[in-house]
Amino acid sequence: MKTLRQALVITRKDLRAELRTKETLNAAVSFSISVLLLFSFALDPTPDQTAEIGGGVLWMIFLFAGTLVFNRSFARELPNDCLDALVASPASSAAIFLGKCFAGFSMMLIVEVLSLPVFVLFFGGRIMDHPGQLSVTLLLATWSVTIMGTTFSALTVNLRLRELMLPVLVYPMLLPAMLAAFRLLTMLVAGQAIGSEDLQWLRVLFGFDLIFTCLALALADSILVN
Amino acid sequence: MTNAVEIEGVWKYYGDFPALRNIALTAAQGECIALLGRNGAGKTTLLRIAAGLLRPAKGSVHINGGIGWLGHGIGVYEELSAYENLVVFGQLHGVADPKKTATHWLERTGLDRVADALVREFSRGMRQRLAVARAFLHDPQVVLFDEPFTSLDDRAIRLLQTLFGEAIAQGRTVIMSTHQLREAMELATHVAMIQRGSLVHFGPRTAEMLADPGYLYRTYGES
Amino acid sequence: MRQKLIVAMLLVSSALLVRNLYTILLDFPDEANQGAIWRIFYFHLPSALTSFIGFYTGAALSIMYLWKKDLKYDALAAVINEVSLVFASITLITGMIWARIAWGIWWAVGDHRLTSYLVCILMYAGYLMLRRSVQDPAQRASLSAVIAIFASLDIIIVWKSIEWWRGNHPGPVLSIRNGGGMAAGWEGLAYWNVLAISLLAIPMILIRLKQEQMQGEIDSVRRFAHEV
Numbered sequence: 001m002k003t004l005r006q007a008l009v010i011t012r013k014d015l016r017a018e019l020r021t022k023e024t025l026n027a028a029v030s031f032s033i034s035v036l037l038l039f040s041f042a043l044d045p046t047p048d049q050t051a052e053i054g055g056g057v058l059w060m061i062f063l064f065a066g067t068l069v070f071n072r073s074f075a076r077e078l079p080n081d082c083l084d085a086l087v088a089s090p091a092s093s094a095a096i097f098l099g100k101c102f103a104g105f106s107m108m109l110i111v112e113v114l115s116l117p118v119f120v121l122f123f124g125g126r127i128m129d130h131p132g133q134l135s136v137t138l139l140l141a142t143w144s145v146t147i148m149g150t151t152f153s154a155l156t157v158n159l160r161l162r163e164l165m166l167p168v169l170v171y172p173m174l175l176p177a178m179l180a181a182f183r184l185l186t187m188l189v190a191g192q193a194i195g196s197e198d199l200q201w202l203r204v205l206f207g208f209d210l211i212f213t214c215l216a217l218a219l220a221d222s223i224l225v226n
Numbered sequence: 227m228t229n230a231v232e233i234e235g236v237w238k239y240y241g242d243f244p245a246l247r248n249i250a251l252t253a254a255q256g257e258c259i260a261l262l263g264r265n266g267a268g269k270t271t272l273l274r275i276a277a278g279l280l281r282p283a284k285g286s287v288h289i290n291g292g293i294g295w296l297g298h299g300i301g302v303y304e305e306l307s308a309y310e311n312l313v314v315f316g317q318l319h320g321v322a323d324p325k326k327t328a329t330h331w332l333e334r335t336g337l338d339r340v341a342d343a344l345v346r347e348f349s350r351g352m353r354q355r356l357a358v359a360r361a362f363l364h365d366p367q368v369v370l371f372d373e374p375f376t377s378l379d380d381r382a383i384r385l386l387q388t389l390f391g392e393a394i395a396q397g398r399t400v401i402m403s404t405h406q407l408r409e410a411m412e413l414a415t416h417v418a419m420i421q422r423g424s425l426v427h428f429g430p431r432t433a434e435m436l437a438d439p440g441y442l443y444r445t446y447g448e449s
Numbered sequence: 450m451r452q453k454l455i456v457a458m459l460l461v462s463s464a465l466l467v468r469n470l471y472t473i474l475l476d477f478p479d480e481a482n483q484g485a486i487w488r489i490f491y492f493h494l495p496s497a498l499t500s501f502i503g504f505y506t507g508a509a510l511s512i513m514y515l516w517k518k519d520l521k522y523d524a525l526a527a528v529i530n531e532v533s534l535v536f537a538s539i540t541l542i543t544g545m546i547w548a549r550i551a552w553g554i555w556w557a558v559g560d561h562r563l564t565s566y567l568v569c570i571l572m573y574a575g576y577l578m579l580r581r582s583v584q585d586p587a588q589r590a591s592l593s594a595v596i597a598i599f600a601s602l603d604i605i606i607v608w609k610s611i612e613w614w615r616g617n618h619p620g621p622v623l624s625i626r627n628g629g630g631m632a633a634g635w636e637g638l639a640y641w642n643v644l645a646i647s648l649l650a651i652p653m654i655l656i657r658l659k660q661e662q663m664q665g666e667i668d669s670v671r672r673f674a675h676e677v
Contacts, residue, residue: 002320009317017305020344081299085360088277088295088370089318151599155592159582168578169596172571173603176610183614204610211602219595222515225281226588241520241586242669283518283587 003098006091010099014076015106024072025107032065032115040122050125055185058119058127062112063145063178067167069107070149073100074157083157083224093220097150104153105146112138126191133194137184140205144177145170147209151216154223180204228290230255230368230399231276236285238271238423245271247423249285253399253416255367258390260410260431261403263420264448269403272420273297273372276401291367292319296374300357304346308337308356311345312363319364331359335385351379358382362389368399375406383409407439419446451659455652462652465645472638486550493543494639495646496536497566503533503650504569508601511594523590524665526597527580528657532650534573541566561611568607572600586665 018024039057043049077083086096120127127134152169156162180201187194194202231253238246246268253259261269274280276287277295295301302311309328316324332338335355345353361369374386390400390413404410411417417435419427419442426446435441469491479485510526513519544563549555557563576596583589 006318009314013303013306013310013314016310017303020305079299079304080301081297082301082303084274084277084279084297084299085295085301085315086318087279088293089315090292090320091318151595155595156579158588159579161582165575165579165582169572169575172568172575173599175568176603176606179610179614200613204606204613208606211606212599215599215602219515219598222591223595225279226585226591239520239587240669240672241665243672281518281587 003092003095006095007099007102010086010091010096011102011106014100014103017076018103018107024069025110028065028068028107028111029114031068032061032111033118035061035064036115036118036122045123047124050123051190052186054119054123054125054127054189055187056182057123058189059141059178059181059185061115062108062142063171063174065111065115066104066108066142066145066149067170069104069111070145070153070170071163071166073104073150073153075153075162078157087224093224094217096224097154097217097220100154101146101150104150105142108142108146109138112142123189125189127185127189129191130188130193133184134188136202137181137188137194137205140202140209141177141181141184143209144174144181144205144212147212147216148173148177151212151223154220177205177208180208229253229288230257230290231401232286232288233272233276234286236272236275236282236287238268238275238280239283245423246275246282249420249423249425251418251425251428253368253401255397255399256394257415258394258400258413259402259416259418260414261401261418261420262407262410262442263403267420268423269420270297270372273370273401273403277370289368292364294361294364294366294369294371296357296361296371298372300353300360302345302353302356302360305344307342307344308332308348308352309341311356312359315360316363321364327363331363335359336381350377351382354378354382355385358386358389362393366398369393369401371400371402373404374402375404375409387413407443411436411439417442421446421448451655455655458648458652462645462648465641465648469638469642469645473642477635477638484550486547489543489547491639491642492646493540493547495643496539496543498643499647499650500533500536500540500569502647503529503536504573504597504604505601507533508597511597514590514594515598518587520586520590520665523586523594524658524661525654527593528654528661530573530576530597531657532653534570534577535653536646536650537566537570537573541570559611559615561608561615564611565604565608569600569604572596572603576600586668 039061043053043057045053074083077086087093116127119125148170149166152166156165156169159165183198183201184194187198229252231251233249233251236246236249237244249272251259261272263269271280274297275282276289277293278287303314306314309332312328312331313324316327321327329338329341332341335358337352337355337359340348340352345356348356361371369390375383378386387409393400394413394415400413402410411431414431416429417427417431418425427442473488473491477488479487507526507530510522510529514522514526541563544566545555548557548560548563576593579596580589580593583592
């Protein structure tokens with residue numbers, strides 16, 4: 001309980017600072033919209049093609065935008081050595097880590113909500129046919145990116161090359177969750193409901209999230225204090 | 227009565243190179259230790275280990291009570307106001323009424339007029355006073371400051387001296403590393419000196435040290 | 450002592466490799482369906498096994514490091530992962546060569562064995578890149594231990610999920626495991642070559658470990674020199 005309360009203090013702090021400057025959000029949203037625009041020219045898809053490739057394109061863009069968000073996650077604590085002040089406080093490493101996760105998760109969701117209408121505008125597609133299933137898929141897949149992104153943001157925060165290292169480390173690790181997201185979003189963009197056959201991919205996402213959330217929280221202390 | 231700070235047999239390596247060698251240091255309540263030594267001797271490493279920011283390779287650190295930490299960075303967020311910064315840290319430290327505490331400390335540090343201004347608009351002196359408020363706001367039992375007097379303006383130095391004096395009088399413990407010998411000697415009850423990772427001197431501050439702050443450095447050939 | 454051990458293992462391993470190569474290349478006939486290329490299997494499988502065992506030993510040593518905080522576990526984990534990365538690359542390359550000849554394509558998207566090895570190589574390449582960019586040995590050890598533990602768990606999920614991915618889109622890919630068993634006398638040699646190649650890996654690991662330890666000493670001496 002105490003961990004969760006401290007985590008939420010850090011989340012609120014991050015979101016307040018972000019909403020004040022909107023540096024990361026502006027960058028991530030305009031990135032995802034411009035890439036959507038570029039893809040719409042590069043592929044110029046017919047409705048059938050959109051059904052085939054739209055899900056993959058959409059999630060790739062969210063993943064890249066997520067990288068922008070998580071590059072900043074722990075880097076935000078670097079000016080004035082704020083991370084030291086957090087670690088020296090009674091908040092545990094797990095609480096700090098979880099707080100950062102929640103903040104990154106919220107920012108990525110904001111980017112997704114703002115980009116989805118643009119996707120529909122440029123590509124068409126029937127992604128809004130099953131809003132409930134779409135939300136579950138997006139929430140689970142976004143949490144996968146969040147947990148890996150936050151972990152590796154914390155790992156690379158003191159490195160000179162952190163902006164380069166983050167994607168190099170995160171993308172291969174995320175492969176299973178991304179396969180699931182591609183598959184599920186492809187169904188949803190085509191206007192099909194997620195049937196029992198594809199329930200397996202929701203399970204992959206859920207299992208991935210669960211395993212790596214536990215692992216990351218267990219190792220949070222080793223990541224933040226050396 | 228247990229000591230407020232107990233550091234026992236602490237070693238820290240950078241690879242095979244020992245940055246700290248078998249440091250043992252205890253501080254009772256109401257004591258103030260001035261940590262002296264050249265740059266790179268290991269003062270910062272020792273303080274960071276005491277604050278839990280680094281893990282010792284060997285040995286143990288026991289701190290009784292909350293820690294007030296101030297390192298080289300001021301540890302406050304540029305995009306938040308002074309008030310918001312103090313509320314955030316008050317909440318993390320679990321103080322009873324974070325908002326009231328924040329207001330109280332803004333008044334004490336003379337920042338109440340700019341409470342709602344963002345830190346990025348602050349002058350250097352204002353930032354330093356805010357950092358001091360951030361480190362003191364939860365009434366820490368143990369205050370660990372790394373080079374607190376370096377590059378402070380006069381007002382911040384006076385504030386810090388008052389706060390240190392009060393803390394010591396209230397039976398709290400202060401450990402600070404410093405190059406500002408005169409300021410440090412006035413406050414210190416004990417003096418520790420580190421040379422190349424080893425503790426070469428640890429004892430009460432004598433009248434001799436107060437009269438001649440450079441005394442210890444000359445004794446150990448570091449003038 | 451260690452020097453002698455290294456030399457002895459290298460000698461045994463080369464003797465075994467020469468004998469195995471002789472049998473593989475000169476004694477065995479071409480396989481009925483695949484022709485000459487099936488022989489690559491004798492290097493593909495042992496490399497795969499060696500790298501697999503190596504990565505998991507590396508992960509176990511990483512857990513040991515986080516538990517004991519002793520840098521010798523970190524050094525050993527790092528060199529084992531490095532050597533395993535070499536064998537994983539050999540696995541990938543031999544696999545691709547085989548695929549080119551047997552299937553007519555260098556790469557089958559979604560073939561879980563090759564793709565998993567590629568993902569594995571990418572993860573451990575990231576591991577080595579990160580190690581190179583951290584200066585402080587204790588920090589380098591903790592961070593790379595966390596990555597090794599993440600990677601070792603992740604690779605299982607990668608393997609399963611790519612298998613499921615294919616499962617829903619049956620392609621032209623044959624499974625080597627169902628693709629007709631091996632003739633009786635042929636299988637034994639595969640195990641001999643597993644032994645030969647693992648025996649080759651151990652001296653490589655020991656030599657790299659020695660270099661790594663020396664590098665650590667050099668760094669410490671350099672730090673000491675700056676200090677004086």
